[in-house]
Amino acid sequence: MKAPYASDPDQSRGRLVAEEESAFRSCYQRDRDRIIHSSAFRRLKHKTQVFVEHEGDYFRTRLTHSIEVAQVARTISGALKLNGELTEAVALAHDLGHTPFGHTGEDALNALMTPYGGFDHNAQAVRIVTALERHYAEFDGLNLTWDTLEGIAKHNGPVTGSLPYALADYDALHDLELHTHASAEAQVAALADDIAYNNHDLHDGLRADLFSEADLRALPIIGPCYAAVEAKYPSLDSYRRRHEALRRVFGVMVEDVITTSSAILSDAAPADAAAVRHLGRPVVRFSDRLWQELRVIRDFLFARMYRAPSVMEMRKHVTVVVEELFAFYLKKPEHLPEQWRKDIERAKDETALARLVSDYIAGMTDRFALQSHKRLLGGSGGAGERGEE
Structure with a gap:
């Protein structure tokens, strides 16, 4: 049984372009399926998390990350008696x-686009699913429900001030x-994102030899998890010990969100999904103690991984790649693929053209x-097969 504040597909605010709904899938299931079948979702398999995609086969990509986020989100959503289909749709997108x-x-x-309205990846996700995916006969985008679009746009909280164009x-x-x-479903997706990247960045950093297990033992949450594994499995090899410890870290974060959020929701007792939106504070969160430890x-991770010398060197290289591609296409838009030509013709000024170039570059894989x-x-090109335009 769902909680009264769970999003109800029968009460969805619908789609911008009215459609006859499926007889055997809810509107949220249909949103999820359209996201999975989109071109943008497939391209995530060759987009990086921290390491550039070709640097190693075992490092996370945006696709594997999104799948992990969806799995965590489904677990938390189920425990909180929310709508798992909407949660999963937002998590995957x-x-x-x-x-x-x-x-x-x-x-x-974003630096290149500052004169033209800036760039923000959350806003770009909305642009992709409402305009840039062009496969359907009756509309551009995926024509997702209001509920899913809202979750994509503001899963990290209200969006105020100057909006990205x-x-x-x-x-x-x-x-x-x-x-x-x-x-609440979109808020779950946001916390699941935090849980997933905190966990897999530890895995990937160890695999890349940016830090050691000894370094991790000195950290909160992780140290006690290692100690618990060693007490239970004193003869375990290092690879299994690492996995057992980090999966316990994963469990600590998930359990904390479920316990903390359950208490918040019980205390607030929102009557429906709309009441969650207007409560004025998030209802899905970590406890204060765990948040400080995280x-x-x-x-x-910032000091030892995200700003590691090898990572910073690659950051410099790929920044130049983006800058030079942007300048090239802005000066020579005729080099954009044929299916973009009509958009070029409709671009009335440099701002419109810059936004078109930004859309194209943002969609590229590594x-x-x-x-x-x-x-x-x-x-200097990267390793791997030919990319898609």
Whole structure:
């Protein structure tokens, strides 16, 4: 049985373009399926998390990360008696707007787009699912429900102040009530994202030899998990010990969110999903104690992983790739693929053209961006098969 504040597909605010709904799938299931079958979702398999995609077969990509986020989100959503289908749809879509080369690519593109309205990956995700996916006969985008679009736009909280143009354009057509919090399901997706990347960045950093198990034992949450594994399995080999310890870290975070959020929801007793949005505070969160401990872990990862010399060297390289591709396409838009030509013709000024170029570059995979840079500008390309346009 669902909680009274769970999102109800029968009470969905519907789609921008009215459609006859499926006889055997709820509207949220249909949203999830459209996201999974989208071109943007497939491209996530060759978009980086921290390491550039071709640097190693075992490092997480945006696709594997999104699948992990969806799994965590389903677990938490079920425990809180929320709508798992909406939760999963938002979780699977939350990273669709990411550029090649992760946050490095986003930072570079945002700097380049500052004169033209900036760039934000959450806003770009909305742009992708409302405009840039062009497969259906009756509409651009995926024509997702209001509920899913709202979750994608503001799963990290209300969006206030100056809006990124990609979000402002759609919000003018279909008011997403950006000043309020999102549904509890979208809030679960946001916390599941935090849980997933905290956990897998520890795995990936160890695999990349950026830090050691001894370093991790000194950290909160992780140290006690290692101690518990060693007490139970004193003869375990290092690889299994690592996995057992880090999966316990995973469990600690999930259990904390469920316990803390259950108490918040019980105390607030929102009558329905709309009441969650207007409560004025999030209802899905970590406990204060765990949040402080996670900040220590995040500070460690920032210093030892995200700003490691090898990572910083690659950041410099891929920033140049994005900058030079942007300048090239802005000057020579005729080199964009044929299916983009009509958009070029409709671009009335430099701002419109820059936004078109930004859309194209943001959609690139790591390997395709490197290969395009090599082909067009003589740069050093990455390993791997030919990218898709």
